[in-house]
Amino acid sequence: MSEASNTRSRSALPVAFLKAHPNVAIAVVVGIAAVLFPYFFEPAAKPVQVMTEALAYVMMALGLNLIVGFAGLLDLGYVAFFALGAFSMGWFGSGFFSGAAGGEGLHVFVTGVAANLPGIHFNFLLIVVVAVIITTVAGMLIGIPTLRLRGDYIAIVTLAFGEIVGRIAINGDGIGLPGEATLTAGRKGITPVDKITLPFLETFEALDLRPWYYLALVLCLIVLVVNFMLRDSRLGRAWIALREDEVAAVSMGVPLVKTKLLAYGTGAAFGGVAGAFLASFQSTVNADQFLFQLSILILSMVILGGLGSIWGTVLGATTLAVINFYLIPKVFNEVPSKVGLNFDLTEINFGIFGFLMVIMMVLRPEGLIPERRRKAELTEGIGAGATTGVGGEEVREARA
Amino acid sequence: MEANTARMPIQTGPLDSVKTFLERYGLIALLFIMPVAYGIQDLSDDGNLARLGNNLVDGLSNGAVWAMIALGYTLVYGIIELINFAHGDVFMIGSLIAVGMFGTLGLTASSGAASVAPAIVVILAVCMVGAGLLNVMIERVAYRPLRNAPRLAPLITAIGFSFVLQNVGILWIGGSPRSSPDVIRSQSSVFEPFGVTITQGDLISLGATIPLVFLLVAFIQRSRMGKAMRATAQDPEAARLMGINVDTTISITFLLGGAMAGAAGIIFALYQTTVQFLSGFQAGLIAFTAAVMGGIGNLQGAVLGGFIIGIIQQISDNRIGGEWTPAIVFAFLVAIMVFKPQGLIGEETREAG
Numbered sequence: 001m002s003e004a005s006n007t008r009s010r011s012a013l014p015v016a017f018l019k020a021h022p023n024v025a026i027a028v029v030v031g032i033a034a035v036l037f038p039y040f041f042e043p044a045a046k047p048v049q050v051m052t053e054a055l056a057y058v059m060m061a062l063g064l065n066l067i068v069g070f071a072g073l074l075d076l077g078y079v080a081f082f083a084l085g086a087f088s089m090g091w092f093g094s095g096f097f098s099g100a101a102g103g104e105g106l107h108v109f110v111t112g113v114a115a116n117l118p119g120i121h122f123n124f125l126l127i128v129v130v131a132v133i134i135t136t137v138a139g140m141l142i143g144i145p146t147l148r149l150r151g152d153y154i155a156i157v158t159l160a161f162g163e164i165v166g167r168i169a170i171n172g173d174g175i176g177l178p179g180e181a182t183l184t185a186g187r188k189g190i191t192p193v194d195k196i197t198l199p200f201l202e203t204f205e206a207l208d209l210r211p212w213y214y215l216a217l218v219l220c221l222i223v224l225v226v227n228f229m230l231r232d233s234r235l236g237r238a239w240i241a242l243r244e245d246e247v248a249a250v251s252m253g254v255p256l257v258k259t260k261l262l263a264y265g266t267g268a269a270f271g272g273v274a275g276a277f278l279a280s281f282q283s284t285v286n287a288d289q290f291l292f293q294l295s296i297l298i299l300s301m302v303i304l305g306g307l308g309s310i311w312g313t314v315l316g317a318t319t320l321a322v323i324n325f326y327l328i329p330k331v332f333n334e335v336p337s338k339v340g341l342n343f344d345l346t347e348i349n350f351g352i353f354g355f356l357m358v359i360m361m362v363l364r365p366e367g368l369i370p371e372r373r374r375k376a377e378l379t380e381g382i383g384a385g386a387t388t389g390v391g392g393e394e395v396r397e398a399r400a
Numbered sequence: 401m402e403a404n405t406a407r408m409p410i411q412t413g414p415l416d417s418v419k420t421f422l423e424r425y426g427l428i429a430l431l432f433i434m435p436v437a438y439g440i441q442d443l444s445d446d447g448n449l450a451r452l453g454n455n456l457v458d459g460l461s462n463g464a465v466w467a468m469i470a471l472g473y474t475l476v477y478g479i480i481e482l483i484n485f486a487h488g489d490v491f492m493i494g495s496l497i498a499v500g501m502f503g504t505l506g507l508t509a510s511s512g513a514a515s516v517a518p519a520i521v522v523i524l525a526v527c528m529v530g531a532g533l534l535n536v537m538i539e540r541v542a543y544r545p546l547r548n549a550p551r552l553a554p555l556i557t558a559i560g561f562s563f564v565l566q567n568v569g570i571l572w573i574g575g576s577p578r579s580s581p582d583v584i585r586s587q588s589s590v591f592e593p594f595g596v597t598i599t600q601g602d603l604i605s606l607g608a609t610i611p612l613v614f615l616l617v618a619f620i621q622r623s624r625m626g627k628a629m630r631a632t633a634q635d636p637e638a639a640r641l642m643g644i645n646v647d648t649t650i651s652i653t654f655l656l657g658g659a660m661a662g663a664a665g666i667i668f669a670l671y672q673t674t675v676q677f678l679s680g681f682q683a684g685l686i687a688f689t690a691a692v693m694g695g696i697g698n699l700q701g702a703v704l705g706g707f708i709i710g711i712i713q714q715i716s717d718n719r720i721g722g723e724w725t726p727a728i729v730f731a732f733l734v735a736i737m738v739f740k741p742q743g744l745i746g747e748e749t750r751e752a753g
Contacts, residue, residue, distance in 0.1 A: 074552050076559075145738040152483045152555050156688065157737050160730035163685070167727035292681070296559060303556060343571055351567025357560030361553050362545050 034217060043208040046330070052209060052281060054321035055216035056274045059223050061301040061317035062310065063270025066227065068299070069308030069371070070236060071263035072243030073146070074155040077162020078298050080142070081135045081268040083169055083290040085275020088131035090190035090285035093276075095119030097181050112203035114194045124196040124280065131272035139268025140261045147257055162295055169287040184287055191284035196277075204280075212281055219277065223270050227310050230266065239263055240308075240373065293350050297324065300353050303360055306367025315368055324349060427693075427740045430732075431708060434715050450595035455714045461602040461671060463710020464609035468664035469687035470694070470702035471616060472535070472657030478697035479633045479653045480547070485558035486538055488684015489565035490658050494531040494665025495675045496572055498523055499580040502669070509582045516583050520666070524608070527662035535658025536651050544647070562681065569677030577676035580669050601671045608667055616656065617699055629653055633697070682726070686713070689733040695743025704744065 018025040038048045060082060067075045090096055098118045100106045107115050109123035122130070142161045146154040168175070172184030184190070196204045196215065204211045230236045238259045241249035250256050279285050297320065305316025333345045345352075360367070439452045469491050476484045501523040507516060542557040584604055589597045620626035631639040632649045640646050668683075669675055690709045694701025709729060716725045736743070 068552075072552075074555065145734055149737060149741060152551065153737060153741065155555060156483065156692070157734055159685070160733045160737075164727045164730050164734075167724065167730075171723050171727075293563075296563065299556075299559075307552075347570050347575065348567040350563045351570075354560040354563025354567070358542050358557045358564070361549075361557045361560070362542070365546075365549060365553050 038210045038213050043210055044206075045209070046326070048209040048213055050322060050326040052213045052216050053278065053325055054318050055213070055220045056278045056281070057298065057301065057321040058220050058314050058317040059216075059274035059277075060271050060298050061305070061313045062223050062227050063267040063274070064298050065267075065302045065305075065308065065310065065313040066230065066239075066270070067263050067267035068302060069306075069313070070231065070243065071239040071260065071267075073143075073260065073263060074152070074158070075264075075267070076155045076159035076292070076295055076299070077142070077165070078158075078267075078271060079290050079292070079295040080162045080165035081139060081271030082275040082278075082294065082298075083165050084135050084138050084268075085131040085272030085277075086279035086285045086290075087169070087184065087190075087275075088134050088272065089127055089193055089276040089279035090184075092120050092122045092127050092130055093124070093194040093280065094121075094190055094192065094285075096185065096190045099180055109197075110194070111197055112195070114197070114203075121194055124194075124198060124276075127276050128273055131276040132269045135268040135272030135275075136265040139264040139266075142268075143261045143264035147260060159292065159295075162290075162292060166287075166290040166292075169290050172287070185285075187287055189284050189286040189288075190279075191286075193279050193283045193285060195283075196280050206283070216277060216281075219273060223273070224310065224314070231310065235259065235262060296350070296357075297353060300357050303357060304368060306370040308371035308373070309367060309369050312367050312369035312371070320353070324353075328352070423740065427736060427744065430735060430739075431712075434712060438715060438719055448595060451718075452715075453594065453596035455718050456711055457596055457598060457602055459711030459714035460707055461605040461710070462714060463690075463707035464605045465664045465668045465671070465706075466683070466687045466690045466709050467703040467706025468609055468612065468660045468667070469683055470690040470706045471613065471660045471699060473688050473691040474694070474696055474699060474702040475629075475653050475657045477691070479629060479650060480543070481551075482543060482554050483558065483688065484535075484538075484543075484657070485555065485684065486542075486561040486565055487535070487657065487661060488682070488687065489562045489569070489680035490531050490535050490538070491661040491665050491668070491683055491687075492569055492675070492677060492680025493534060493565055494527045494662035495669045495679065496569060496665075497527050497530050497662070498666035498669040499573075499578060499675050501526060502580055502583060507581055507583045509585070511583055520583070520670070524663060524666050527666045528659040529662070531662025531665060532655040532658035535654040535661070539651060539654040544650075562684070566677050566681065569680070573675070573677065575677065577674045579674045582673045584670050605667050605671050608663065612660065612663055613699075613703055616660065619656070620699065625649070625652055685726075685733075686729055689729055689736070692733065692741075693736050693743055695745050698743065698745055701743055701745045 018028070037051060041047050060078070063081070064075060064078045067073050067078075093114075095105075095117050097120050100118065100120045103118055105116075105118040106120045108121070108126060110121045114121045142158060146157050149157065169184050170187060173182045173186030173188070175183040177183060195206070196212070198215070201211070204215075238249070238254045241252070241254055242256070242259055246256070298317075301317040301320045302313050303316070304320060305312030305314065328345050328349045336343050336345060435452065435456075438455075439449055442449055442452050469488065472487050472490075473484060476482060476487070505519045505523070507519055511519075538561050542561050543554045546554045546557060584600055588600055590600055590603060591598055620629060628639065628644045628649045629652065631642065631644055632646050636646050639649070664683075668679070686709055687706065690705035691702045692705070693708060694703070694705030696702075709732075712732065713725050713729060716722075716728045720728065
């Protein structure tokens with residue numbers, strides 16, 4: 001398909017090409033808007049901050065989409081990977097291990113303020129590598145117990161793992177490491193965390209959010225490209241095959257263990273990158289934020305956009321992140337009290353998401369921008385069931 | 401199987417028997433590690449088992465609540481193979497109804513037994529009906545339209561409803577825990593055999609749970625509707641062909657499960673004397689663990705699992721520290737899933753096998 005459009009674009013004028021391909025036109029406009037966005041605001045304006053966070057959530061949602069949307073493994077503990085990514089940043093990019101290297105601090109390719117502080121300070125790119133390794137391994141470890149299981153049992157095991165990781169994050173100040181250090185800082189959180197240093201660039205500043213925004217955008221683009229490549233690769237087809245019919249896929253020679261573990265591993269790695277970025281951006285690793293609710297927030301981003309659909313996930317993640325981090329707390333928070341109700345909107349934001357999830361699933365289960373194959377799957381059962389009520393055995397077999 | 405091992409006895413024999421042993425008794429052994437270890441420690445420290453005994457009694461009383469919630473999970477799973485994520489929150493709403501009714505009926509910690517007993521019966525009935533109808537409503541709105549959609553769809557609406565109910569709880573009593581009057585003086589001791597304190601709370605918790613469980617089991621095993629439920633659980637299509645109204649049967653199942661959760665709600669409020677909007681989520685996960693431990697779809701298993709989880713929690717609260725209890729319960733959940741997904745007394749299901 002891409003070859004066909006390429007040849008056509010060479011022969012026709014760009015305008016005519018865009019008219020024939022409205023999706024490309026939309027992508028170009030959105031792309032330009034995304035690049036110019038920070039220059040409509042002050043360097044440290046709230047919208048830039050919100051959009052930077054939204055981009056990090058887009059990365060996480062894309063990672064989760066890979067596990068849930070592509071491979072069909074419902075992961076309810078995705079926050080664990082966010083946590084591990086954030087802690088990679090906290091461990092290797094802050095003064096948290098103040099006893100490291102005899103109190104002098106361990107510095108690898110860091111410049112600026114951090115180069116003279118005690119603690120372990122790695123360059124951000126190294127930390128990203130560390131975060132990817134840690135989360136990939138963790139993703140695979142979490143995947144192993146679920147290999148024998150299917151469907152909702154997987155959801156429960158991943159949920160349990162997510163909760164265990166969250167508990168360890170909160171209670172980790174009681175777990176001693178050699179040299180008077182502890183595993184985490186508990187509820188106090190690890191703060192401050194190093195600002196990002198990249199080669200050839202100055203260290204990022206808290207007062208100028210534009211570099212942060214552009215870094216998030218670049219990371220997002222990389223994740224997007226990797227996502228597309230994976231989806232269209234042999235591995236991606238194996239994931240979809242497993243999702244559609246595990247028994248058939250395995251008997252066709254799809255290696256079950258490897259394929260599933262790779263889905264968990266790669267999906268987790270994206271969460272790790274986003275976690276490391278957010279930890280540095282917010283300059284804190286707050287153990288209290290790694291809650292089940294956050295896993296669900298990321299899951300609702302994927303569902304809103306359309307399970308398995310990459311552009312849908314991007315749209316869903318951006319929308320929900322803006323709603324959750326900007327519209328609900330900043331814009332509409334006062335609305336209930338203005339109409340005489342005695343609560344703030346922030347108190348019930350997860351109720352709003354819950355409601356959204358129910359509505360989406362009942363009315364438009366394929367999401368805002370549905371993946372074609374997934375849509376076919378979803379409509380197949382509903383048409384048959386309207387008359388019989390409880391599904392015919394064929395339908396049940398197909399989705400088991 | 402036998403022929404295989406007979407042919408190659410040296411290579412696979414011992415390993416196979418170890419594996420079979422682990423598969424059959426591994427989970428049970430795992431469950432006994434904590435009580436036995438702490439029992440030995442108690443014997444060597446104090447010379448008696450009073451502390452462990454107290455843990456067991458408190459654990460059973462807590463476990464009674466989990467057992468009742470687990471029954472709802474297991475009933476619903478048995479009939480439509482759905483993990484009803486909102487079930488824990490139905491329980492939470494039940495406990496809020498109970499606390500609200502304490503206030504309405506003017507029950508306080510100093511009310512006499514003569515006024516408390518009938519009031520509690522009334523509140524129990526209200527809680528059971530309220531939670532039961534809530535559960536039926538959830539099924540009607542969130543699960544029935546999706547009965548033929550892919551399996552993940554109703555699971556996701558269940559999570560969605562769980563959040564909606566939690567936020568109803570927030571709007572109702574606010575984000576912080578609310579204490580309820582200790583109308584049954586749950587901590588006052590009734591008798592103390594061998595140094596183990598049995599409190600009024602323990603008696604009421606177990607005294608309310610056990611008859612309700614027996615009633616439920618009797619209903620399912622003896623009544624006509626119970627027979628319809630069992631038939632629908634086995635094969636909904638065949639049940640429909642035999643003239644069973646499957647939709648009604650599923651509604652009744654949700655009604656019963658919700659009623660058990662409502663009863664658990666009032667017992668929880670009486671025994672713990674604090675309720676909060678988050679307790680439902682926690683309780684739901686614990687009770688689900690209990691249902692899986694017993695073998696999901698199996699009523700006796702759910703009750704057994706509930707009591708076992710109650711004891712594990714109590715021992716962990718008392719000896720390791722309350723902040724680690726959820727992690728320990730979840731670790732058990734993962735261990736069960738890995739070693740014995742069909743549970744202690746369950747059958748292999750398509751899902752787990």
